[in-house]
Amino acid sequence: MKKIILTSLFLAVSLVMSAQEEKGKFTLSGTIDVYGTTNFTGDTGTPGILIANPGNANAFGLGFANTVFSYEKxxxxxxxxxAFGPRADDANLAGAINQxxxxxxxxxxLTVTAGQFNTFLGYEVISPAANFNYTVSYLFNAGPFSHTGxxxxxxxxxxxxxMAALTNAHALTSADGNFADATQFGAQIGYKGQYLNFIAGAVDATSAKDWIFLDYTGGFDLSDSFYVGINAAYANSSNDDAGYQGVALYLQNAFSEKFSLGFRPEFFKTTSSAGDASVSAFTLTSNVSVTDNFKFITDLRFDSSDDGLIEAFPAKSSTSTLTLAAVYSF
Known part of the structure; x- marks a missing residue:
């Protein structure tokens, strides 16, 4: 009798474990953000607000609602x-699909991935919950957001x-036909949090196919509280006679578990047959963690350019903006 009971218990445990294995693992996460912004020029607009028309950014605005479903078996x-909202409309390649x-x-x-995934280039990402600053850099805006392949x-x-990747040209959306065989080859080498990224190919269906993108992203802890992040990038096409280059530093000091201050100096230049043009941007950011999931980000930003490159203010040589954002992640 005892053997029958033990055997039955063993079978029951085995069935439960088997059912759990068959069920797989499901996770749900996401972010929501809203902001208020103003500038000191008398006009509307904020550089680095990730929306389709940053020149319209004024007073209060919505970022995006981002929900990530994952399942593994x-x-x-x-x-x-x-992802839904103005920030998503500007970044997504396929309607509401971010990835x-x-x-x-x-x-x-060794892992193989197929579909649409966010880019491996650059320091900043689409979701503001993963960025220290709320407004994004010129380097972020210049590079690809996502790849399909x-x-x-x-x-x-x-x-x-x-990492090695074969994808469509990054400016092609899922609604576009890739009739010109506009593809890219990408690669990444990572070592102890430092990443060297490479892309070669076309940008879109009409661009030349000799575009080269080189990108370094990394950072170092100089002390228990002070961190320095780095993003340096170079892009060029001889046939299109166009390109860009730039560098941004991310200087961040944690004064406590709840409060950090950061400074992001950035220098960015475009090159073309019409001549070079440059812009610089300096962003002072406070980052306050109200809870583990909820934070306030304040960006005080100064942009300067004599070549008409200030986003949202092409007719001005300089502008100052203030943006306050609330970001919740779950």
Whole structure:
């Protein structure tokens, strides 16, 4: 009798564990953000507000509502990142879809991913919850937001990683036909939080196919409280006779677990047959964590250009703006 009971218990536990394995793992996360902004020029507009018309940014505005659904079972999984709102309208390549991809773990170190995924270039990302500053840099606006294609990630060790990607040209949306065979090859080398990124190919269906993008993203803890982030980028096409280059530093000091101050100096230049043009931007940011999920970000920003490159203010040589944002993540 005892053997029958033990056998029954063993079978019951085995069935529960098997059911749990078959069920897989589901996670839900996301962010919501809103802001208020003003400038000291007497006109509307704020540089670096990620919306379709930053020249219209004034008083209160909406960022986006971003919800990420992920499901993994065994070696395979899927991620559906849906985003709505002005910030999403400016960044998404396919309607409400920010990211949509499937992946398969070929081994513990090797993963293949197919679909639409956010870019591996640059220091900043689309979601403001993952950025220290709320307004974005010129480098962020110049580079791609997302890619549609396939990539292969290889974790050589805990510190060393490699990635290779074959995608559509990054300016092609899912509604566009890729009749011109406008593709890109991308690669990344990562070591201890420092990343060297590379892209070669076309930008869109009408661009030349000799575009080159080089990007370095990384950072260092200079002390327990002071951090320095770095983003340097270069892009060029000889056939299109166009390109850009720039560098931004992210100087951040945590005064407590709740309060940090940061300073982002940036220098950005475009090149073309019409001549070079440059812009500089200096952003002082306070970051206050009200709770683990809720933070206030305040950006005081000064942009300067004699070449008409200030976003939202092409006719001005300088402008100062103040933006306050509330960002909630879950």
């Amino acid at each position: 065994g070696k395979a999984g899927v991620v559906a990142d849906l 949509l991809y499937v992946y398969y773990n070929l081994s513990e170190k 396939v990539k292969l990630d290889y974790a050589v060790s805990e510190d060393f990683s490699l």
